[in-house]
Amino acid sequence: MSGIPIDIINRLSNLQSQIWQTVSLTSSESCGQAVTFGNPLVVSTKAADMYGELSAPMMVIQFAFASNPEDTQVILLPEKTVLEVASLVQGTTVDDIDENTVADLRGILESIVQGICLSVGNIRNDPVVASGLTIRFQIFSFPPNLQKADQIARVQIAITGDDLNGSGMWLFSNETAHEILGAEIEEEDTSIPFDQADEGQPFFNPAAFAGARGVGGFEEPSSLDLLMDIPLEISVELGRVKMLVKDVVELGTGSIVEIDKAAGEPVDVMVNGRLVARGEVVVIEDNFGVRITEIINPAERMGRADAA
Numbered sequence: 524m525s526g527i528p529i530d531i532i533n534r535l536s537n538l539q540s541q542i543w544q545t546v547s548l549t550s551s552e553s554c555g556q557a558v559t560f561g562n563p564l565v566v567s568t569k570a571a572d573m574y575g576e577l578s579a580p581m582m583v584i585q586f587a588f589a590s591n592p593e594d595t596q597v598i599l600l601p602e603k604t605v606l607e608v609a610s611l612v613q614g615t616t617v618d619d620i621d622e623n624t625v626a627d628l629r630g631i632l633e634s635i636v637q638g639i640c641l642s643v644g645n646i647r648n649d650p651v652v653a654s655g656l657t658i659r660f661q662i663f664s665f666p667p668n669l670q671k672a673d674q675i676a677r678v679q680i681a682i683t684g685d686d687l688n689g690s691g692m693w694l695f696s697n698e699t700a701h702e703i704l705g706a707e708i709e710e711e712d713t714s715i716p717f718d719q720a721d722e723g724q725p726f727f728n729p730a731a732f733a734g735a736r737g738v739g740g741f742e743e744p745s746s747l748d749l750l751m752d753i754p755l756e757i758s759v760e761l762g763r764v765k766m767l768v769k770d771v772v773e774l775g776t777g778s779i780v781e782i783d784k785a786a787g788e789p790v791d792v793m794v795n796g797r798l799v800a801r802g803e804v805v806v807i808e809d810n811f812g813v814r815i816t817e818i819i820n821p822a823e824r825m826g827r828a829d830a831a
Contacts (some may be wrong), residue, residue: 526674527567527697535676538646539563543680545645546638553634559819560635562681562796567674577663581605582625585666586636588643589654591702595666596695597627598635604682604689605660611687620660632658639693647705667695676700681770681796710803759813760791761801789816 539765543560550558582600587593587787602620609617609624612631617624636653644651669675678693701708774780784790789801792813802813 527700528678532565532567532703535700536565539565539678541641542642545642546635549634549638549641550631553631556611556684556688558682558684560680560682564676564679570669570672570675580631580660580662583659583661583663584632584636586653586656588702591698593668594696595668596693596696596699597666598664598693600691600692602819604691607687607689611684625658625660631660643703644702650736652827669694672696704754758793760793794804
């Protein structure tokens with residue numbers, strides 16, 4: 524079974540905004556509140572490289588397109604995201620996930636699959652329906668078709684809304700990738716996956732950023748020059764805290780808000796909202812600055828995005 528060609532990954536990247544806008548609409552309609560699926564990042568990876576970050580229980584949504592029922596796709600939502608979605612839907616804080624929680628969330632979880640099918644159908648100008656849909660909260664085990672694949676497509680997605688700052692991922696095979704695009708699999712296709720940066724390399728991975736933005740592949744080193752003038756928003760986060768509405772409205776001049784970090788702990792350095800490094804606060808003349816003390820390697824970065 525062949526890997527996923529770079530041109531297929533690039534074409535998928537170009538379609539992600541359309542797909543997840545549709546998912547945002549179907550999910551928001553299902554739960555009656557605004558939920559946004561955004562900032563999609565498409566990469567080609569190996570199932571074996573993901574085992575370490577998928578060891579905790581999570582919401583596992585498995586389905587296939589009815590036209591190819593044996594080719595299973597998976598949507599994974601980490602526990603933190605599921606709890607926040609459940610709290611949003613129920614209008615009260617949810618601390619545990621049980622069978623009742625899964626049942627309460629089934630409508631919105633099905634709407635994610637519905638949005639994908641609707642959008643892919645529009646892309647192909649041919650209706651697409653799902654088959655074999657299962658929804659379980661469990662430790663994830665790769666279905667046979669993804670276990671056997673040389674490479675699988677991974678779409679990392681941010682899920683946001685009122686008091687919702689989560690993430691999820693969509694996993695599917697080379698066959699499904701071609702089916703989404705309405706493309707035939709050619710025997711001469713060669714796999715050129717997006718390599719993950721090594722731990723000692725800079726935290727910005729131009730190839731991964733290109734996949735998220737739908738920029739072309741990087742077949743020659745000179746192509747990197749195309750990204751050098753793209754602006755990135757870098758922010759420094761001192762800490763976070765959750766407060767009740769009644770406590771927020773009582774805030775006034777001189778109020779003190781205690782955050783979840785102890786004095787002297789490193790601050791988080793975010794690039795476009797994603798944790799990439801940690802550092803210590805310094806003063807440069809009359810301005811604050813941050814001295815980088817730790818770079819988060821790519822493997823950790825994906826795991827920390829789920830826990831953020």
